[in-house]
Amino acid sequence: MTNTQTWIVLKFGGTSVKSLADWRVISKQVTARLEAGHRALIVHSALSGISDALEDLVIAALENEAEPVLAAIRARHLDLASEMELDGAALLDSYFTGLERLSAGISLTGDASPRLRARIMAHGELMATTLGAAWLNKTGLQAHWLDARTALQALPSDPVSSYLNADCAYDTDTALQARLDDTGAPVVITQGFIAGREDGDTAILGRGGSDTSAAYFAAKLNADRLEIWTDVPGFFSADPRLTGSARQIRALSYEEAQELASMGAGVLHPRAIAPVRKAGIAMQVLCTHQPELDGTRIQATPSEDAPRLKAVSVKHGVRLFTLDNDGMWRTSGFLAKAFEPFAQHGVSIDLVSTSETSVTLSLDEDPALTPEVLDRLRSDLEAIARVELIEDCAAVSLVGRGVRALLAQFGPAMEAFAHYPVRLVSQAANDLNLTVVVDGDQGKALCRRLHDQLIQPKPRDVTFGPSWRELQAQAVDTPSASSPVWWRTKRQALLDLCPADSALYVYDLETVKARASAISGLKNLDRGWYAMKANHQPDVIRTAVEAGLGVECVSMAEVHAARAAVPDLGPDRILFTPNFASRAEYAEAIEMGVHLTLDGLHPLRHWSEIFAGAEITLRINPQRPEGHHKHVRTAGPEAKFGLHADELPEAIDLARKAGAIITGLHVHSGSGISDPEHWRRVGLFLTETARDLPDVKILDLGGGLGVDEASGPRRIDTDALDVMLGELKTAYPNYQLWLEPGRFIVAESGVLLARVNQVKHTPDARFIGINTGMNSLIRPALYGARHDIVNLTRLDEPMDWVADIVGPICETADRLGAQRLMPHTEEGDIILIGNGGAYGRVMASTYNLRQPAGEAVI
Ligand code: ADP
Ligand code: ASP
Ligand code: MG
Numbered sequence: 001m002t003n004t005q006t007w008i009v010l011k012f013g014g015t016s017v018k019s020l021a022d023w024r025v026i027s028k029q030v031t032a033r034l035e036a037g038h039r040a041l042i043v044h045s046a047l048s049g050i051s052d053a054l055e056d057l058v059i060a061a062l063e064n065e066a067e068p069v070l071a072a073i074r075a076r077h078l079d080l081a082s083e084m085e086l087d088g089a090a091l092l093d094s095y096f097t098g099l100e101r102l103s104a105g106i107s108l109t110g111d112a113s114p115r116l117r118a119r120i121m122a123h124g125e126l127m128a129t130t131l132g133a134a135w136l137n138k139t140g141l142q143a144h145w146l147d148a149r150t151a152l153q154a155l156p157s158d159p160v161s162s163y164l165n166a167d168c169a170y171d172t173d174t175a176l177q178a179r180l181d182d183t184g185a186p187v188v189i190t191q192g193f194i195a196g197r198e199d200g201d202t203a204i205l206g207r208g209g210s211d212t213s214a215a216y217f218a219a220k221l222n223a224d225r226l227e228i229w230t231d232v233p234g235f236f237s238a239d240p241r242l243t244g245s246a247r248q249i250r251a252l253s254y255e256e257a258q259e260l261a262s263m264g265a266g267v268l269h270p271r272a273i274a275p276v277r278k279a280g281i282a283m284q285v286l287c288t289h290q291p292e293l294d295g296t297r298i299q300a301t302p303s304e305d306a307p308r309l310k311a312v313s314v315k316h317g318v319r320l321f322t323l324d325n326d327g328m329w330r331t332s333g334f335l336a337k338a339f340e341p342f343a344q345h346g347v348s349i350d351l352v353s354t355s356e357t358s359v360t361l362s363l364d365e366d367p368a369l370t371p372e373v374l375d376r377l378r379s380d381l382e383a384i385a386r387v388e389l390i391e392d393c394a395a396v397s398l399v400g401r402g403v404r405a406l407l408a409q410f411g412p413a414m415e416a417f418a419h420y421p422v423r424l425v426s427q428a429a430n431d432l433n434l435t436v437v438v439d440g441d442q443g444k445a446l447c448r449r450l451h452d453q454l455i456q457p458k459p460r461d462v463t464f465g466p467s468w469r470e471l472q473a474q475a476v477d478t479p480s481a482s483s484p485v486w487w488r489t490k491r492q493a494l495l496d497l498c499p500a501d502s503a504l505y506v507y508d509l510e511t512v513k514a515r516a517s518a519i520s521g522l523k524n525l526d527r528g529w530y531a532m533k534a535n536h537q538p539d540v541i542r543t544a545v546e547a548g549l550g551v552e553c554v555s556m557a558e559v560h561a562a563r564a565a566v567p568d569l570g571p572d573r574i575l576f577t578p579n580f581a582s583r584a585e586y587a588e589a590i591e592m593g594v595h596l597t598l599d600g601l602h603p604l605r606h607w608s609e610i611f612a613g614a615e616i617t618l619r620i621n622p623q624r625p626e627g628h629h630k631h632v633r634t635a636g637p638e639a640k641f642g643l644h645a646d647e648l649p650e651a652i653d654l655a656r657k658a659g660a661i662i663t664g665l666h667v668h669s670g671s672g673i674s675d676p677e678h679w680r681r682v683g684l685f686l687t688e689t690a691r692d693l694p695d696v697k698i699l700d701l702g703g704g705l706g707v708d709e710a711s712g713p714r715r716i717d718t719d720a721l722d723v724m725l726g727e728l729k730t731a732y733p734n735y736q737l738w739l740e741p742g743r744f745i746v747a748e749s750g751v752l753l754a755r756v757n758q759v760k761h762t763p764d765a766r767f768i769g770i771n772t773g774m775n776s777l778i779r780p781a782l783y784g785a786r787h788d789i790v791n792l793t794r795l796d797e798p799m800d801w802v803a804d805i806v807g808p809i810c811e812t813a814d815r816l817g818a819q820r821l822m823p824h825t826e827e828g829d830i831i832l833i834g835n836g837g838a839y840g841r842v843m844a845s846t847y848n849l850r851q852p853a854g855e856a857v858i
Pocket of ligand 1: 012013014015016045208229230231232234235236237238239240241264265266267268311313
């Protein structure tokens with residue numbers, strides 16, 4: 001039978017086949033390919049962790065301790081089988097017995113030859129595909145199980161590689177096509193990672209080799225497309241596990257993908273590109289756990305023409321050989337002689353750099369590089385030069401077309417190398433990468449640092465999609481998340497509240513109450529104060545006060561607003577902490593009898609008469625800035641807040657002369673801090689400062705408590721904070737401890753609702769233009785703050801747009817969110833901007849004579 005339908009090859013990695021939920025995704029994807037008129041070949045890996053376990057099994061067998069490892073491997077497969085409601089024992093017993101026999105053989109002989117290792121390793125893929133095929137057939141997808149060893153032929157090479165790191169031929173294979181046609185099955189399922197040898201034995205393709213298997217199959221079947229399904233949606237500008245700012249790369253040329261994979265981007269095996277490239281097959285890297293995302297396309301043409309740094313990657317396990325022969329390397333033929341032993345021992349060199357007296361070469365990790373091979377190589381090299389071998393290095397690469405032309409822009413980022421001594425620098429002749437080799441333990445940190453400094457998405461970026469952090473936020477913020485944010489639960493009320501032609505801040509008083517109670521309920525805190533500068537909406541202030549907090553004000557106008565909101569708010573429940581305020585404000589505050597904090601000498605020095613008999617707190621600048629953005633760091637040598645420690649003696653003197661009593665000390669040194677240890681440091685600093693101040697009884701530790709934000713800080717754990725406060729209190733029982741949070745109380749309680757005015761599509765970008773912008777919410781422009789943004793009208797629709805959300809203000813900075821995943825959006829839709837309860841409406845303006853959003857509570 002000849003089948004004219006074209007093949008799509010779908011490769012699923014170990015984390016994509018490990019559970020029933022994964023198999024449901026696989027089945028859905030395969031069905032969609034069939035419905036589109038294709039045939040599907042599934043190539044997949046062993047269950048995640050099983051290839052590692054099989055490697056452990058070899059070692060355990062050598063030590064005669066195979067049984068516990070075998071038991072774990074069996075259990076893992078039987079668990080999945082029972083989740084799939086399959087008879088695991090019946091399906092897998094012959095493999096389990098095979099593993100027992102092979103490991104017994106190793107235990108008996110004390111020898112684990114490459115041949116035995118390959119046979120053991122192959123079991124992972126054989127067992128997993130057996131379960132996969134059985135489940136697909138049970139659920140009605142007619143799937144033919146193919147033994148990959150009968151379809152992929154390992155090419156002869158050296159004794160180790162031919163078993164453990166095999167290459168295969170990948171010309172169009174009409175015989176295989178005919179064989180698959182003959183089965184008549186629309187779906188074929190086979191193993192990644194394994195191939196057959198000419199002598200009938202089993203070979204493996206090296207760790208991570210399933211991608212390569214899939215590429216071989218795609219080339220042999222002349223497939224329409226190769227899809228690599230894994231646990232991340234595509235290639236990123238760095239390993240997303242290393243930095244959340246890693247950006248999804250929308251498209252790569254074969255060449256770039258090859259370079260990235262070779263330089264350590266572990267998402268794709270480096271040998272998987274050549275077969276599809278040669279056959280001109282398009283490739284896509286997709287995510288099994290977010291199948292709706294586009295991932296990365298890999299094709300012949302690059303995504304953009306200009307030189308562009310696309311990624312920073314790190315490769316571990318690199319070895320460096322330095323050959324030194326005292327200035328002799330210029331003698332003709334030295335380099336040729338130096339390379340010869342590598343060729344003789346079948347060792348491939350990756351990077352080379354030469355200096356006046358030496359040549360340094362790097363070797364990638366390779367199972368064929370056994371200690372014996374290295375010893376032989378070394379002794380051959382010693383015949384011509386002094387040899388130094390440095391193990392365990394890391395190669396960090398900047399990858400992108402025309403990287404040479406970009407060097408000038410890297411300026412300040414190159415400072416990183418002051419901290420990470422470089423052992424080798426190499427710039428690829430194809431101008432696709434610039435690589436430095438450093439000590440192994442420094443690779444990740446250097447990669448992260450260079451990435452975060454150098455990868456800068458442009459506003460209308462065709463190369464980069466959303467960041468990993470954004471995609472994670474998207475994945476977490478689904479209706480199935482365990483505790484949905486309040487605005488999901490109250491969605492209908494919000495839709496009803498949103499005006500047709502203006503924008504509105506809405507505050508959820510239950511959330512305000514919950515956060516305020518979390519602070520007033522801290523057992524070891526004496527007093528908590530709501531910093532009302534974050535949000536002075538009267539119901540919000542009232543809710544915070546009713547939950548047990550006092551109010552911290554920074555102007556007399558705020559004091560009056562607080563008293564207007566809560567008419568019975570006595571002076572003892574008001575804390576006044578102004579900065580550079582006028583004499584009149586201090587005088588009024590003292591007259592009123594509120595708690596007062598001074599943060600400079602000027603008032604005591606020039607207006608001493610108003611302080612007679614007053615109890616005051618001094619704000620100290622600890623010279624140690626902390627917080628999420630430089631504008632919200634309020635301590636440090638350049639900050640305008642607080643007294644410097646060396647001004648303290650003078651402050652004490654001035655206070656005494658004025659007749660004021662210093663009863664409190666205060667530090668506030670930043671915002672968005674999630675680690676309770678910060679306030680311990682503040683507390684210890686203040687107890688130290690208080691030593692010379694016998695009247696001090698209050699230590700005001702400030703605010704800055706972190707809230708949940710998609711990028712950056714997490715909400716502080718108030719239980720941990722309480723434990724820390726308790727320890728501080730036990731150590732210093734004579735002091736009252738105060739905290740004065742603002743954002744923590746209100747940020748998450750507020751959302752900004754706005755209507756879509758216009759949508760704009762340019763060839764490079766999409767803009768969703770809403771009816772308010774930086775005039776209502778200036779934080780993105782001012783601090784680069786990231787707020788969650790969703791289309792509330794179409795909350796659960798597929799996210800197939802990447803768009804900038806902009807306002808109507810005539811400023812480039814009027815962008816509330818960049819490169820966000822959004823559903824198809826239309827004029828009149830309601831857009832919700834999260835975490836808008838703090839420093840939103842209070843910082844609004846009428847710039848461009850546009851009225852900012854109004855306010856409402858629910
Ligand atoms: P699979 O088992 O599906 O083959 P792998 O673990 O081999 O999956 O590859 C996916 C992993 O590759 C990701 O989880 C990610 O941590 C890692 N990775 C490393 N570099 C990159 C990169 N530049 N882009 C995307 N993923 C990367
Ligand atoms: N299972 C093999 C490994 O873990 C091959 C693969 O997953 O690509 O290395
Ligand atoms: Mg892989």
